[in-house]
Amino acid sequence: MKYISTRGQAPVLGFEEVLLTGLATDGGLYVPETLPHYSLEEIRSWRELPYDELAYKIIQPFVAEFIDGDELRAMLKDTYAGFAHKAVVPVQQIDHNEYVMELFHGPTLAFKDFALQLLGRLLDHALQKRGEKAVIMGATSGDTGSAAIEGCRRCNNIDIFILHPHQRVSEVQRRQMTTVLGDNIFNLAVEGNFDDCQRMVKESFSDQSFLRGERRLVAVNSINWARIMAQIVYYFYAALNLGAPDRKMAFSVPTGNFGDIFAGYLAMQMGLPIDQLVIATNKNDVLHRVMSQNQYEALPLEHTLSPSMDIVVSSNFERLLFDLYDRDGAAIAQLMKDMASGQATLDVAKLDKARIVFDSACVDDDETCATIRQVHAETGYLLDPHTAIGVHAARATRRDMRVPMITLGTAHPVKFAEAVQKSGLESPALPHHLADLLSRAERYDVLPNDRNTVHAYMVERVFG
Numbered sequence: 001m002k003y004i005s006t007r008g009q010a011p012v013l014g015f016e017e018v019l020l021t022g023l024a025t026d027g028g029l030y031v032p033e034t035l036p037h038y039s040l041e042e043i044r045s046w047r048e049l050p051y052d053e054l055a056y057k058i059i060q061p062f063v064a065e066f067i068d069g070d071e072l073r074a075m076l077k078d079t080y081a082g083f084a085h086k087a088v089v090p091v092q093q094i095d096h097n098e099y100v101m102e103l104f105h106g107p108t109l110a111f112k113d114f115a116l117q118l119l120g121r122l123l124d125h126a127l128q129k130r131g132e133k134a135v136i137m138g139a140t141s142g143d144t145g146s147a148a149i150e151g152c153r154r155c156n157n158i159d160i161f162i163l164h165p166h167q168r169v170s171e172v173q174r175r176q177m178t179t180v181l182g183d184n185i186f187n188l189a190v191e192g193n194f195d196d197c198q199r200m201v202k203e204s205f206s207d208q209s210f211l212r213g214e215r216r217l218v219a220v221n222s223i224n225w226a227r228i229m230a231q232i233v234y235y236f237y238a239a240l241n242l243g244a245p246d247r248k249m250a251f252s253v254p255t256g257n258f259g260d261i262f263a264g265y266l267a268m269q270m271g272l273p274i275d276q277l278v279i280a281t282n283k284n285d286v287l288h289r290v291m292s293q294n295q296y297e298a299l300p301l302e303h304t305l306s307p308s309m310d311i312v313v314s315s316n317f318e319r320l321l322f323d324l325y326d327r328d329g330a331a332i333a334q335l336m337k338d339m340a341s342g343q344a345t346l347d348v349a350k351l352d353k354a355r356i357v358f359d360s361a362c363v364d365d366d367e368t369c370a371t372i373r374q375v376h377a378e379t380g381y382l383l384d385p386h387t388a389i390g391v392h393a394a395r396a397t398r399r400d401m402r403v404p405m406i407t408l409g410t411a412h413p414v415k416f417a418e419a420v421q422k423s424g425l426e427s428p429a430l431p432h433h434l435a436d437l438l439s440r441a442e443r444y445d446v447l448p449n450d451r452n453t454v455h456a457y458m459v460e461r462v463f464g
């Protein structure tokens with residue numbers, strides 16, 4: 001499998017290089033040159049597979065030249081054996097033909113574990129093989145950070161730097177990162193918002209000279225293709241468990257960086273019958289405004305009760321645009337330039353193509369809390385605020401009541417006590433492995449929103 005950049009000017013790479021890269025050299029994102037496509041018959045034959053074996057079926061073609069099949073199989077078994085639920089992705093019914101796909105049974109209680117538990121193992125494999133060391137630099141609005149630390153902390157060849165917006169992640173999220181005290185783990189609380197952190201990370205990938213050519217920078221954010229690849233699997237898994245491919249499915253996806261929903265779009269391109277994909281945003285609704293009004297305008301970031309989705313510049317939207325624009329790299333490069341200037345409109349025919357399957361909705365904090373309350377009152381089930389946004393958007397945009405609607409349950413409510421309490425409910429207890437989280441020692445440094453200061457900090461820790 002070969003990978004190409006969305007902006008058409010970077011070298012074509014194999015999986016190993018893509019895994020060890022952040023942005024393409026032309027500023028674009030890597031995507032597979034061609035996607036595997038499966039017949040309904042073949043997809044139907046996967047119904048009985050446990051999660052790790054289904055993951056093997058889906059992931060193997062993307063990584064075939066990188067890792068031997070048996071090694072991959074063992075790696076996937078090991079990766080998902082660490083999840084706290086035997087099914088890995090249990091599906092919970094919350095109403096007639098309406099479900100939540102629970103993606104929070106991994107070690108850090110959010111969907112990020114699905115990809116980052118695997119990414120850590122893939123990176124270890126690649127770096128050991130090459131005898132190289134690497135520096136991870138990631139930006140987090142709360143969940144990627146802890147999942148990346150948890151996934152990579154045992155890798156001998158890696159130093160890991162995670163930037164989070166100071167005082168803008170929940171206490172549980174912060175502590176899940178800052179209480180992991182390994183010598184190779186560094187948490188930076190940046191005096192800015194998530195977009196500032198993400199911008200700094202992307203700029204660092206574009207110019208890595210601060211690492212003196214002695215280390216490569218590796219991405220743990222969803223700009224790394226391996227993240228998206230691993231997230232495709234659970235769309236197939238949940239759908240197969242509810243009767244696919246003999247029934248179509250609809251998915252509602254709480255969305256920020258557009259990585260998770262893009263994985264769903266790819267599942268559809270690979271043959272999974274999907275009727276509808278709902279882009280569910282909080283008040284940071286640039287994607288909803290593009291989809292509903294063809295208006296891309298990067299308004300200032302707002303802080304909400306769903307902090308993990310407090311994102312304005314949504315990285316993976318570029319990957320969708322690349323497909324919508326018939327994989328025309330030059331057109332995407334121009335469009336991304338327009339978007340970076342703060343305002344853009346899409347070609348109407350291209351947008352209409354997206355609207356065949358995508359719907360969108362923006363959900364504010366009051367609606368989020370009302371949904372948490374309502375679902376709890378009706379079923380006793382407690383949603384986290386991000387998932388609640390997904391459920392609200394699903395109900396607001398549903399096209400066909402006969403099609404099962406599956407909202408992605410992207411995080412466990414225990415991570416977001418403020419939203420749960422504002423909904424008038426009690427926050428659940430932390431699970432056993434995190435029971436003493438609130439009393440563990442923390443280590444992190446507060447840094448100004450300044451790239452040179454961050455680079456100097458990293459250089460000091462990497463080279464002494």
Ligand SMILES: Cc1ncc(COP(=O)(O)O)c(C=O)c1O
Pocket residue numbers: 110111142143144222254255256257258259260261308309386387410411
């Ligand atoms: C809990 C939670 N829900 C939803 C999202 C949005 O996912 P994506 O950025 O892939 O759109 C995130 C962060 O990315 C998250 O942490």
Ligand SMILES: N[C@@H](CCOP(=O)(O)O)C(=O)O
Pocket residue numbers: 139140141142143144145220221222223256257259308309315
């Ligand atoms: N919500 C994310 C933000 C980063 O998104 P990513 O999927 O690109 O890593 C987080 O919780 O950190």
